[in-house]
Amino acid sequence: MRRSFYHYLMTLRAPKKTKESQFANDAAKDIQFPKQSEDYHELSTYLEMNTDYLENMYIFDELWEKYVENNK
Template sequence: MRQSFYLFALKYRGGQKDDEKAVFANSMFNHHDFPKAETSFDKVSLYIEELADPNMPATVFDEIWEYYIEDSK
């Protein structure tokens, strides 16, 4: 079974303050209602779009998602 997107993205936490992926992961970690068990693009993407957190832009999500898919192969 594939790990959740949340668990995958956590590896970017703690990076440089100017690293968009690190900012995204830190913000994601601080949102306690983030769908932590999801592996579905649609469900995670919908959450991010509805949340509209400026520290979690869809463009960065898409970039991390691509790495997530590659890592799952």
């Protein structure tokens, strides 16, 4: 069974401040994050239009590539 991007992202949560862990920690606090989504466009549109905690979409793109590789 494939897991959602959110589920993958939650595995990156950590108190150590990296760009990835900070994104994961902030997404965990976002009650409107599309938690069941496996769709790149839905997630990127949500992040671009509805959040201010992701400083750069490049972080999302990098993690998306890792997510896809991890879910083969």
